[in-house]
Amino acid sequence: MEEQIKILNERIKNAKNIVFFGGAGVSTESGIPDFRSQDGLYNQKYKYPPEEIVSHDFFMKKTKDFYEFYKDKMNCLSAEPNITHFKLAELEAAGKLLSIITQNIDGLHQKAGSKNVIELHGTVRKNTCMKCGKKYEAEYVFGAEDIPMCECGGIIKPEVTLFGESLPYGAYERAMIDVYRADLVIVGGTSLAVYPAAGLISGCDKGKVVVINKTMTETSKRPSMFIQASLGDVFSKITI
Numbered sequence: 455m456e457e458q459i460k461i462l463n464e465r466i467k468n469a470k471n472i473v474f475f476g477g478a479g480v481s482t483e484s485g486i487p488d489f490r491s492q493d494g495l496y497n498q499k500y501k502y503p504p505e506e507i508v509s510h511d512f513f514m515k516k517t518k519d520f521y522e523f524y525k526d527k528m529n530c531l532s533a534e535p536n537i538t539h540f541k542l543a544e545l546e547a548a549g550k551l552l553s554i555i556t557q558n559i560d561g562l563h564q565k566a567g568s569k570n571v572i573e574l575h576g577t578v579r580k581n582t583c584m585k586c587g588k589k590y591e592a593e594y595v596f597g598a599e600d601i602p603m604c605e606c607g608g609i610i611k612p613e614v615t616l617f618g619e620s621l622p623y624g625a626y627e628r629a630m631i632d633v634y635r636a637d638l639v640i641v642g643g644t645s646l647a648v649y650p651a652a653g654l655i656s657g658c659d660k661g662k663v664v665v666i667n668k669t670m671t672e673t674s675k676r677p678s679m680f681i682q683a684s685l686g687d688v689f690s691k692i693t694i
């Protein structure tokens with residue numbers, strides 16, 4: 455791994471436009487479980503399969519059950535950024551990083567100081583009444599006793615992209631442009647199993663892609679370099 459990190463540092467030094475494409479694995483070291491790891495949410499016993507709960511249909515039909523799971527398992531408000539979030543913010547401040555494209559909904563990149571973050575799957579930090587459009591803080595939603603309700607009587611929905619919903623307006627297009635412009639794409643902490651997000655990487659020039667992941671994924675077989683490690687171990691050795 456040390457040799458690979460040396461090469462990665464060299465590539466970072468020579469790159470002008472880096473894009474980081476990340477997933478839930480970026481935040482596991484902040485104590486937020488991912489979906490598909492052994493101790494991820496998909497492998498936990500629940501009343502319904504978690505992958506079914508985080509879908510649009512489920513939200514509409516079983517809103518109470520959705521919120522039970524959401525408040526119990528997806529409350530990331532007290533989590534703090536880790537070394538990977540901070541190093542990426544440093545890379546941006548140094549003028550090396552074009553953007554962070556994240557599938558995460560926890561807002562930790564912004565908490566670490568990153569400015570240009572494309573949230574492909576939205577964020578728990580924004581919540582909207584489905585009836586009148588009034589905006590609510592995440593604290594209100596996670597703190598609600600039952601289904602969070604608006605003062606107008608409407609149901610509040612987090613602005614996270616559930617399975618079966620479209621991505622936030624313009625996010626995919628902006629991400630596609632940045633991936634195209636990038637001379638180095640670092641992919642980290644994602645199984646690359648969720649589309650269309652994963653299509654940004656499977657469809658791009660593999661010569662500029664470096665994948666850092668704890669486990670082997672389909673796409674990690676084809677990049678220019680695959681570092682099988684935890685992101686914290688790698689990013690703590692990135693020199694800027």
Ligand code: CNA
Nearest residue numbers: 477478479482488489490558559560643644645668684685
């Ligand atoms: P995933 O499918 O759970 O994959 C995560 C990947 O990261 C796995 O391959 C792990 O082996 C790997 N991994 C876990 N921890 C580390 C680590 N410390 N270092 C390196 N690799 C690690 O998650 P994806 O992001 O690929 O799937 C996309 C879903 C997950 C998106 O829709 C997210 O909204 C959703 N999600 C987000 C969060 C969050 O915002 N923090 C948490 C859980 C799920």
